[in-house]
Amino acid sequence: METVAIIPARGGSKGIPGKNLKQINGRSLLQRAVEAARGSELITQVYVTSDDEAILAEAERCGARTIRRPAELANDTASSESALLHAIDEIEAGGVTLDRVVFIQCTSPFLRTADLDGLLSAMTDEGADCGLTVTSFHGFLWSPSDDGVQPVGHRKDHRPRRQDRDPVFLETGGAYVMKAEGFKAARHRFFGKVAHYVVDNASAMEIDEPLDLQIAHEIADSLETRQGIDVLPDKVSALLLDFDGVLTDDLAIVDQNGKEAVSVSRSDGMGIERLKKLTDIHVSVVSKETNPVVAARCKKLKVRCVQGLEDKVANVTAWSKEAGIPMSEIVFIGNDLNDLPLFPLVGLAVAPSDAFQPVLKSAGYILSKPGGRGAVREMCELLIEKFGSDID
CATH class of the missing domain: 3.40.50.1000 (HAD superfamily/HAD-like)
Structure with missing residues (x-):
């Protein structure tokens, strides 16, 4: 029974063309995701599923195994779950018996190996069926209504201090983990008991727009260089x-x-x-x-x-x-x-x-x-x- 990482990375991206191969501090978003997974002793193998030849070549260069994704599973309407299920079928057809699947998205460039290990350990410790990376959230949410905007999860007349509020978490989109059999049955990443692992703000960053890439470059110049000096x-x-x-x-x-x-x-x-x-x-x-x-x-x-x-x-x-x-x-x-x-x-x-x-x-x-x-x-x-x- 193996725990494998699967990284879906399709070629098409309207917000940032060629996004998964964009570089931050000399490493592509795909390379960063592969390296985070390869660094984990809890993950036995890393797979990249894509419809794009350049992405598949980059995945192989970074040491990942590749799965060629059908075009119908790589368009704008195809879900991540459909790509994962196809990849699982391909992996199991090769004789691998899966225990857990770690789903990693390239859009989180500062996801660390420690985050993946922490998420997998949390799932084990809690006896959970699946899990996700989250970050602490301290904002006040409002939702539009016929009578202006209405508070979500808080009252208009009560503004408690951050330390007095119950913890609330924001899904980072960086990593998810699922028991393979449960995921195949549910066909969705969340089922049964859900574990969570809290990552820091840098690990939680997502790349969705060109401005995000510029911000990520600034973070990398500061954060990663400083980490190098510190060690x-x-x-x-x-x-x-x-x-x-x-x-x-x-x-x-x-x-x-x-x-x-x-x-x-x-x-x-x-x-x-x-x-x-x-x-x-x-x-x-x-x-x-x-x-x-x-x-x-x-x-x-x-x-x-x-x-x-x-x-x-x-x-x-x-x-x-x-x-x-x-x-x-x-x-x-x-x-x-x-x-x-x-x-x-x-x-x-x-x-x-x-x-x-x-x-x-x-x-x-x-x-x-x-x-x-x-x-x-x-x-x-x-x-x-x-x-x-x-x-x-």
């Missing part, structure tokens, strides 16, 4: 980088003679240059890759390079003692399974946004940028903001 160790003396998938996009071009070329980011190079100039933080590349391109790139960046490593733990711990830099003062960026043994040993283990799923789950911080496309620059700027000098 940094009190002292950082070294930044260690894997090569493939961190300084590159993990792809290689191979010519007819077998020679390889990789894609790197000039922005990452600038970030390293600024970090070395504005801080005393040492930068090294530690890589399993033996290709000469690693040494060539490190020479260009003027950073220490150790490649061909089968055992990164042994090498880094030995270097740590030799350099007199405690492991607790090291930030390490890795993206794949061979990086995982080093993660619990350093002060902060970091992953690019497109890292392999077990790496995302184990990382102490996930960057908003993918490998080879600004991830290293993002980390460098966080380090500069916290530890850099005023001279620039």
Whole structure:
């Protein structure tokens, strides 16, 4: 019996054309939803259902499985329930036995893994059949009538203080969870006993109009950067980088003679240059890759390079003692399974946004940028903001 996440993301959107692929802080709305789900240890698999080829390609890039949605279930009149029921049929046809279904909407860009875990745990603890994310609501509602507007849930002659009122919650639209069998029978997301999980105001934000996207950019610039600074160790003396998938996009071009070329980011190079100039933080590349391109790139960046490593733990711990830099003062960026043994040993283990799923789950911080496309620059700027000098 599995708990799976299903993310419906159709191609058509009249309010914001191409909405599900719009980016906030370098990550598409779809990517943010997939990553939130993939980070949960309670969710066994993530599926994206869509009629749009670009969305399906983005879903696969982010590590989700894809379900092609029929056109009749992707128009303006089709319900989310119809898309979920179709996806469940497809998943079960593949031999998966479902226990719970987590329904996630891309329109909540700041939904966190912790919110999903909290909702699933609330459903279990309360013995509920379904659940939803909510946020506290303190407004006074009014409804039109023949005699002007009338209060909803309060009296005209009594205005109690916020702390004196019974709690009321607003549905966020971010996430819902349902027992699979109950949902198939009810064909609606709410049935039986309903659990709830209260999220903060940022997690509750929904993207419906172009103005919402502008506001979300402002929130991301403030909220997500601040979170990155907050997780940094009190002292950082070294930044260690894997090569493939961190300084590159993990792809290689191979010519007819077998020679390889990789894609790197000039922005990452600038970030390293600024970090070395504005801080005393040492930068090294530690890589399993033996290709000469690693040494060539490190020479260009003027950073220490150790490649061909089968055992990164042994090498880094030995270097740590030799350099007199405690492991607790090291930030390490890795993206794949061979990086995982080093993660619990350093002060902060970091992953690019497109890292392999077990790496995302184990990382102490996930960057908003993918490998080879600004991830290293993002980390460098966080380090500069916290530890850099005023001279620039």
